[in-house]
Amino acid sequence: MTRHTYIALFLPLVAIGLGQLLTGAENPHLRYGKDEAQWMRWRMGQLCTEEGVYFTGSGNCVNCHAPDADGEALVDEHGATVSPVADWQATLMANSARDPFWQAKVDHEGLVNPTHRESIENLCTACHAPQGYHEAHLTGTAGPNGYTMEDLMEDDLGLDGIGCTACHSIDNENLAGRSNGDLPINEENVSWGGFENPWDGLMSGQTGFIPVYGEHMRNSEVCASCHSLYTHTQDLQGEETGQVFFEQTTYLEWVNSAFNAENVQCQSCHMPLVEGGAIAATQPNWLFPQRFGKHHLVGGNAFMLKLMRDNAVQLNLSATPVQFDSTIARTEASLQQQTANLQVRQLATSPGEWAFEVEVENLAGHKFPSGYPARLSFVEFVLTGAEDDTLFHSGSWSPANGIAGRDAGLEPHWDEITSPDQVQIYEMVLGDVEGATTQVLERAAILLKDNRLPPRGFSSQHPAYDTVQVGPMAALDADFNRRNGSEGSGADRLVYRVSTGDQSSMVHATARLHYQAVPKRWVDAMFGFSDQSERIAAFESMYEAADRTPVLVAEARSTGWPGFDPDAIDWKMAPNPISSGQLLRLVPAGVEMPRVIELFDLSGRLIRTVDLSDALLGHSVEDFAAGNYLVRLVFESRSQTIRWVKS
């Protein structure tokens, strides 16, 4: 089909598409008016406009892919913007080269291993400043030890981060097998995209880059080489041991998951499609809606996004506070709506003891947490009495002390928690050649702990398992990633068993799952070098000023009853016999609650009906004469009668 017949065939669709846009409901939060769109386009003018041989600055895409002042192109059916420039600009990937944590950490690694500082920098820039790195290597301008931080600081294309052309120039060449930022870059300035037959009447003329359909853009493989990272272990003297350590394996974790088989790609979650498509460019004005993947690209790192927003001037970032806020809101929504399910339920309880089971189920397409080894998630569990008094608390957090009860060295993975100084932390802990915990990436030699929650369908029999294995302690836990003996639940169950003396009334159990992207303990060792690096000192002061409160991912509550037995069918009554001054209390069994509770005397005369919560908490029978009575519980399809005695 020639281009002209193609356009002619689809012209009627343009009208239908616009009709839908005009009648769509409003979404005020993300909808830009004419003035805001113009202001944003102006701000976007600050993006890099450098033109390289193989890459071009993201500022050169603004003309046609920034928010449309007329509100017609690059909007969804509600009129909210889906401009890739607007969405991408305040993400971590867009800011990966100016990220102050990253810059500080590169200096830290170089200070620990000064003899090969430059080759370390050449590794770090491959993924965090790919346009600068590949441009320098492909054009032969990189120095003998590669593309360094000094090169980057002078290079706008590198500082553009993971710019538009960093992703859109990736060729489809053995993508699944790549790692460490080893990207196959297209040498003819092709800009691959996700929809068939893009119209190239303007784009290549203005930018030198030709829009072309590439099926690989729709698949996880295009993310693989930057989201698979291994290092060459160094000993404490800085000598390579010849060993390889798998530091980040997000892509491989996804390969070993049910999402892979179900065709749920990275893009399905991180670049959700616009329903009904969107017009891909603001020029020319006769385009029709196409498949459109929103460039949300958020994970869990709300902490660094806030830190960047609050230091945007110092860091020379181009995104506006409004853009940061919407990326932060998306990140928090991804953590709170798409990350984990949490449940808490009471187990059989013997006198003087409470037992609750907490289940955490990972919903993400890879481990939770995944990615950078600093990330962690922890469970907070609180038991409160009838008067709201705290009976037990594991996993509380404070700005000064972090996670309460966390061991100074390594907090074990727990299957059962019985004391407040035990806390469940899902994390990866790196060990150096001597087996000590380390936060120096290049020293990672062994996995001391990795109980991050595997994705659903994760299997220890998978060919990629050796790169994504579960750490030593969690591997022995029979209900970690296993349900009824079979593997792949993507969940962990743990029990909280608490003695509380003779707590005789109902209790409340609350479980909370928290997430921390950059915990203090992980960066402290680096801050020890702040007198030797301005970048470390700069990040330290931003970090100290930031709000480090963990993000609440999920919360679940349950009530607990003394003497509860989930497997029993018969309810009981306590105390029985009951004497003056005591309250009549029903002890539930099973999960079904009675609809009606009635008190009778032995002759069968109804004395009163009692409310369920009253009966569970304790009902006064002070006005009853001594003698024998009955209580009748009426359930949906059965009833139960208990005889009781007032003495």
Ligand code: HEC
């Ligand atoms: C294979 C590509 C790749 C290479 C090479 C790489 N990184 Fe990263 N890095 C990533 C990815 C992907 C993330 C984000 C993962 C996440 O969000 O959990 C990341 C995150 C980070 C972060 C956390 C940033 C934040 O804002 O929280 C730091 C610090 C960091 N990297 C330092 C380094 C250093 C130092 C090097 C060189 C020794 C390096 N990286 C090399 C891919 C890479």
Ligand code: HEC
């Ligand atoms: C002069 C306007 C203009 C500029 C500037 C421009 N584009 Fe485009 N772009 C277009 C048009 C027009 C299309 C095709 C829309 C269609 O066919 O519906 C397009 C399509 C695309 C596609 C989709 C290809 C596909 O098949 O899915 C990608 C990817 C793309 N552009 C990336 C970029 C990048 C990256 C830049 C900056 C280097 C850029 N564009 C700059 C006008 C432009």
Ligand code: HEC
């Ligand atoms: C992290 C990699 C990445 C970055 C950075 C990125 N894109 Fe994309 N982009 C993609 C992928 C993947 C798709 C295909 C999504 C799909 O169709 O499922 C895409 C699709 C597109 C499309 C076509 C819509 C579609 O769904 O096919 C346009 C236009 C586009 N990108 C422009 C840009 C511009 C402009 C920038 C810079 C502001 C940019 N992209 C930055 C990965 C990226």
Ligand code: HEC
């Ligand atoms: C089923 C949906 C889903 C799929 C598929 C998926 N992700 Fe995620 N991803 C999430 C959610 C939800 C989060 C936030 C929770 C978290 O941090 O793990 C996340 C977080 C991340 C993070 C930050 C990790 C952290 O904890 O700091 C990275 C990096 C990431 N995803 C990359 C990828 C890549 C690359 C792929 C494909 C190989 C992918 N994701 C596939 C849902 C998904």
Ligand code: HEC
């Ligand atoms: C050129 C290398 C590169 C490519 C290609 C790439 N990423 Fe990333 N990605 C990174 C780096 C580096 C970071 C960390 C940036 C930082 O924190 O400073 C990152 C961070 C992320 C995050 C974490 C954001 C957060 O809030 O925690 C997600 C999610 C993500 N990438 C998804 C994707 C997806 C999906 C793709 C494929 C469509 C992809 N990436 C392709 C290098 C890349």
